[in-house]
Amino acid sequence: MTATGPLTTGDPAGGGTGSGPHALPLPLRPPEHRVHPRAIWWWRLRALPMPVLLLVAQGVGLGLLPAEPFRPLLITAMVLTVLWLLVATLVVPALRFRLHRWEVTDEAVYTRSGWLVREWRIAPIPRVQTVDTEHGPLQQALGLATVTVTTASARGPVRIAGLESEHARELARRLTETTGRHSGDAT
16 A cells, blocks of 8 residues: 655654645655565674573583572573574564665655564655765675664664665765755755
8 A cells, every 4th residue: 555645854853744845745655675685694693692692601500500409490591592592593584584674765765674663764865964884794794784874863863774785885875966966954
């Protein structure tokens, strides 16, 4: 279902409805693009450290603490930690890949993220102040990047994470070019 309505660029949060000289008709539909499939591995690798460290600590506890009363508690805790590890590395990244979407038009940057709590963000192009790309160590190893679009919104920047590095550079270039054509005040 596609609905359209005006989006007032004068709204400090970068959204809302209204009319006036800065109203842009923006389609309210799911963003078109998915992140790169390698983002699944990036999310998996990011989820590993905490449960793995917890499993190691629990294993050390099994070896050092007396069997009673700690052994049953530690085994239960280890089973729960393994379940957490499986969900965090197998289920959650696949869900994130299915749900995370983004799109950039000449009017706005759209993102949809979240698997428990869904968040839709729309940043009108005239409100864009800066466009940045980020390549963390894991992202570099996987050939991925994050594009961050900063506006005057109190909600903070709009982030498109998990893009292929070259695509992220091109997107940042395109956004910079597009925002330069708009005469908005970006505030």
